[in-house]
Amino acid sequence: MQAVANKNLIVSGAHSLRVLDATKIFSFGVLQGGAHILTLDEGIELEAVPGSIQPTDTYDEGLFHKVIAFRIGQVSQQRTQLLQSLTADQIIAIYVDEFGKNRVAGCLDWPMTFTFSIVGALYECQLESRGMEPNPYLMD
Numbered sequence: 001m002q003a004v005a006n007k008n009l010i011v012s013g014a015h016s017l018r019v020l021d022a023t024k025i026f027s028f029g030v031l032q033g034g035a036h037i038l039t040l041d042e043g044i045e046l047e048a049v050p051g052s053i054q055p056t057d058t059y060d061e062g063l064f065h066k067v068i069a070f071r072i073g074q075v076s077q078q079r080t081q082l083l084q085s086l087t088a089d090q091i092i093a094i095y096v097d098e099f100g101k102n103r104v105a106g107c108l109d110w111p112m113t114f115t116f117s118i119v120g121a122l123y124e125c126q127l128e129s130r131g132m133e134p135n136p137y138l139m140d
Contacts, residue, residue, distance in 0.1 A: 013097070013098030014053040014054070014055050014068075014095045014096060014097055014098065014103075015048070015050065015051075015053055015095070015096050016045070016095060016096040017045070017046045017048050017053050017068070017070060017093060017094075017095045018043045018044065018045050018046070018093070018094045018095070019043055019044050019046060019086065019089075019091045019092070019093050019094075019112075019114070019127070020037075020039060020041055020043040020091065020092045020093075020094070021041060021043075021089050021090070021091065022089070022090040022091060022092050022106070022108055022111040023089075023090060024039055024040070024041040025037060025038070025039045025041070025092065025108060026038045026039060026040075028092070028107055028108045030107070030133065030136045033133075033136050033137060034136055034137050034138070034139040035104040035107075035136040035137065035138050035139060036139050037092070037104070037138065043094070044082075044086075046070070046072060046125075047072060047073075048070040048071060048072055048125075049070070049071040049072065049073050049122065052069075052070045052071040053068065053069075053070040053095060054068070054069045054070065055067070055068045055095060055097075055103070055105060055135065056068075056069075057134045057135060063130045063131065063132065064130065064131045064132070064133065064134055065128075065130055066105050066106065066112070066127075066128065066129045066130065066131055066135065067126060067127070067128050068093055068095065068105055068112075068126065068127040068128075069124075069125070069126050070125050070126075071122045071123060071124060071125065072116075072122065072123040072125060073121065073122055073123075074121075075118055075121055075122070075123065079123070080118070080123075083114075083116050083123060083125070086114040087113075087114050087115060087116070089114065090111035090112070090113070091106060091111055091112040091113070091114055091127060092104060092105070092106045092107065092108075092111060092112065093105040093106055093112055093127050094138060101137050101138075102137065102138035103135045103136070103137060103138065104135060104136055104137075104138050105127065105129065105135045106127070106129045106131070107131060110129045110130050110131045110132075111129060112127040112128060112129040113127070113128055113129065114126070114127055115128070
């Protein structure tokens with residue numbers, strides 16, 4: 001029996017998205033599918049609309065294209081300023097997958113970038129990066 005390579009791995013049912021400033025991480029490593037992170041920064045919990053977090057890993061030409069799309073409600077000047085500040089940061093994202101496990105997107109060599117737009121009463125947000133492997137699990 002031959003394994004079939006899945007070119008479009010989609011994770012569904014993700015929730016609890018937190019972002020860390022990659023410049024505040026002391027140590028980051030991935031070993032056997034598990035990420036180890038040493039930082040004093042707790043990061044920022046982004047209050048995404050429930051059910052809106054959609055992480056994807058698409059494999060193409062030897063790299064994974066990682067995207068986390070999500071929405072945030074309650075447009076305000078204070079929240080817009082916070083999100084605008086994130087656009088200048090290099091980001092490591094941590095989210096809970098559909099199995100209740102913490103996953104890490106982005107790394108020090110390939111940090112995520114953040115973009116957003118305001119659509120009606122919501123922020124349409126996206127984190128994006130490339131990487132050599134799928135999003136690893138966060139090890140305790």
